[in-house]
Amino acid sequence: MALIEISTLKHHPINEEIYSLSNIDELAKSIQEVGLLEKLIVNADFEIISGNRRFEALKRLNFEFVEVEIKELSKDDEILYIISYNKQRVKTKRELLNEIKHLSNIWKQKTGRKSKDEMSSNIGTQKTRNKISKELDVSTGNISKLIFIEKTETSFIELIDKDEISINQAYLQCVRINADKQIKKNTTDKSNNNHKDKIDIDYKIFHKSSHSLNEIDDETIQLIFTSPPYWNKRKYTSKNIEIGSEKTPDEYIENLVSHLLDCHRVLKKEGSFYLNLGDTYIDKSLQNIPHRVIIELLKNNWILRNTIIWKKKNYLPQSNKDSLTPSYEFIFHLVKSKHYYYNQIKTPTKSENGKKVKPSIYHREVEEKKLIRKTFTPYFANELKNLNDFWTDDILETATFNQVSLKKLNISIGHPAAFPIDIIILPILQTTQENDIVLDPFSGSGSVGECALKSQRQYIGYEINRNFIELQNKRLQQIISKKNI
Ligand SMILES: C[S@@+](CC[C@H](N)C(=O)[O-])C[C@H]1O[C@@H](n2cnc3c(N)ncnc32)[C@H](O)[C@@H]1O
Structure with missing residues (x-):
C-alpha cells in the first residue's frame, strides 16, 4: 500500500x-x-x-x-x-461488446487461434464463447446476436442502449439486411438463375434456415402449422443454425422466440399459427418449456386462442418407476388479430343407430380402404357439438391409416419426427380456404405440405436438412402429379 x-x-x-x-x-x-x-x-x-x-x-x-x-x-x-x-x-451493450472482444482475444490467443492485436468480431470456438458467457453472465445466444448486430449495422448497438430497439428486433433486422445483401449479390451474379427463388406455387421448399422468411411478402400466409425441434432431443444436422441444440432451456426459449419473429410478419391479419411443442426433463424435472415459449410469444403481440392437448396414440413407453408415462403434447393456436378467419367444425357424436362415430371424412376413408381423396370434405353438422380442445383417437386413428396409405404409394416418410398428418387436417379446414398458402418453417418430411396440397391449398416449407428436402419434394411432387391426372 x-x-x-x-x-x-x-x-x-x-x-x-x-x-x-x-x-x-x-x-x-x-x-x-x-x-x-x-x-x-x-x-x-x-x-x-x-x-x-x-x-x-x-x-x-x-x-x-x-x-x-x-x-x-x-x-x-x-x-x-x-x-x-x-x-x-x-453496463451498456457497447461496453459489454468491448469486454467480449478483449476476452475473446485473450482466450483465443491462449489456444493459439488468433494474433494478439487482432480484434476480431468472430469470437471463435464454442468453448471460448461458453467461457465468455460464464465470465460475463450473459447467454451465448445474446453474445452471438450482439456480435452479429455489430458486424451488420453497428449503429443498432447504440439504439439498443437507448432502449429504442430490443436485441431481438435489431437481430432480426440484421438478418434481413444480410439476406437483402445476399439477394442483391445473387442478382448480379450471372450464373445465378434468380427465377428459382421466386415463389411460384402449388408448393415451394426453401433449403435454408427459417429465422428469416425473406422470400415471403408481408401478410401473405393464411396458416402456419409447425413443430420446431424440441430442446435437447434429436439432432437433425450438424449446422449451428439448427434450433434445439442450445446449452440451456433459457437459451432455447430465447432463440426459438426470436426465430419465430418473422412468422408474425408474414401471417395475414386473418391468419392462424399452430405451434406444436414438447417438453424436456433436466435431472428428473420437467422444464415447462412449451408454456415458457408461449409466455414470451404473447409479449410479441400474439394472441393465444387455444391450448390443444394432442393425446398421442403411439407414445413412447417408459421404463422409469417413479413417474407417469408422458402421452400428450401441446398444440397452441395463436392468432395476430381478434378478427381471424375461423370455420367452426362440428364433430358427430352418435350415428343413427346410437353408436359413436368418427368424423365422416375419416370414416369414409377407412371403410373404403382408399387412399386419401383429392379434396377433404369438412364435416358440418349443425346440430352436433363443436370440436373440443382434447384431440384423441377420433383424429388420430386415421393417422395410422394414412401412414399405411403412404407406404402403399411407396413413399417412405424417412423422418424421425414426422407428424401424423391428421392433426394438420382440422386446422387447415378450420382456418383456411382453397388456394390459401400454408407455411411450415420446420418442414421436415413435408407432412404439412402433403395436407395442404391434398386439401387444395398451397404450401411453403423451410428446411435445413438436405435429405429431408429431397424427401419432401418427392412426396409433394407425387401429390401434384396425382392431382393433375
Ligand atoms: C420436429 S421436425 C419437423 C417434422 C415435421 N413436422 C414432419 O412432419 O416431418 C423439425 C425439423 O426442423 C428442421 N430444422 C431445424 N432447425 C431449422 C432451422 N433453423 N430452419 C429450418 N429448419 C430447421 C430439422 O431439420 C427438422 O427436420
Whole structure:
C-alpha cells in the first residue's frame, strides 16, 4: 500500500477502450459523504486497474493524495482484472461488446487461434464463447446476436442502449439486411438463375434456415402449422443454425422466440399459427418449456386462442418407476388479430343407430380402404357439438391409416419426427380456404405440405436438412402429379 500523488496516476488505456466514465458527479457526492471506501489498484506505471471512475471523482473533488495498492501483473491478467472489477457495474451493450472482444482475444490467443492485436468480431470456438458467457453472465445466444448486430449495422448497438430497439428486433433486422445483401449479390451474379427463388406455387421448399422468411411478402400466409425441434432431443444436422441444440432451456426459449419473429410478419391479419411443442426433463424435472415459449410469444403481440392437448396414440413407453408415462403434447393456436378467419367444425357424436362415430371424412376413408381423396370434405353438422380442445383417437386413428396409405404409394416418410398428418387436417379446414398458402418453417418430411396440397391449398416449407428436402419434394411432387391426372 502507498500514498500517491493523484497527479501521477493515469487511466488504464484498456479501461478507456472498454468503459465510459459515466455518473462521476454522483460518485463524487458519495465519496464526499462517506469517504473512499475502497483503495485504488494500479500497475507499476501507475495506470489504474481498479478505480478509474473513483480517480476521476477524486480529481473533481481536488484530492491531492490517494492510497493505492500496486499490483504487478501480465498485460493479459491486467485486462482480466479490469473486467472482473467491473462485474457488478450496470453496463451498456457497447461496453459489454468491448469486454467480449478483449476476452475473446485473450482466450483465443491462449489456444493459439488468433494474433494478439487482432480484434476480431468472430469470437471463435464454442468453448471460448461458453467461457465468455460464464465470465460475463450473459447467454451465448445474446453474445452471438450482439456480435452479429455489430458486424451488420453497428449503429443498432447504440439504439439498443437507448432502449429504442430490443436485441431481438435489431437481430432480426440484421438478418434481413444480410439476406437483402445476399439477394442483391445473387442478382448480379450471372450464373445465378434468380427465377428459382421466386415463389411460384402449388408448393415451394426453401433449403435454408427459417429465422428469416425473406422470400415471403408481408401478410401473405393464411396458416402456419409447425413443430420446431424440441430442446435437447434429436439432432437433425450438424449446422449451428439448427434450433434445439442450445446449452440451456433459457437459451432455447430465447432463440426459438426470436426465430419465430418473422412468422408474425408474414401471417395475414386473418391468419392462424399452430405451434406444436414438447417438453424436456433436466435431472428428473420437467422444464415447462412449451408454456415458457408461449409466455414470451404473447409479449410479441400474439394472441393465444387455444391450448390443444394432442393425446398421442403411439407414445413412447417408459421404463422409469417413479413417474407417469408422458402421452400428450401441446398444440397452441395463436392468432395476430381478434378478427381471424375461423370455420367452426362440428364433430358427430352418435350415428343413427346410437353408436359413436368418427368424423365422416375419416370414416369414409377407412371403410373404403382408399387412399386419401383429392379434396377433404369438412364435416358440418349443425346440430352436433363443436370440436373440443382434447384431440384423441377420433383424429388420430386415421393417422395410422394414412401412414399405411403412404407406404402403399411407396413413399417412405424417412423422418424421425414426422407428424401424423391428421392433426394438420382440422386446422387447415378450420382456418383456411382453397388456394390459401400454408407455411411450415420446420418442414421436415413435408407432412404439412402433403395436407395442404391434398386439401387444395398451397404450401411453403423451410428446411435445413438436405435429405429431408429431397424427401419432401418427392412426396409433394407425387401429390401434384396425382392431382393433375
Ligand atoms: C420436429 S421436425 C419437423 C417434422 C415435421 N413436422 C414432419 O412432419 O416431418 C423439425 C425439423 O426442423 C428442421 N430444422 C431445424 N432447425 C431449422 C432451422 N433453423 N430452419 C429450418 N429448419 C430447421 C430439422 O431439420 C427438422 O427436420
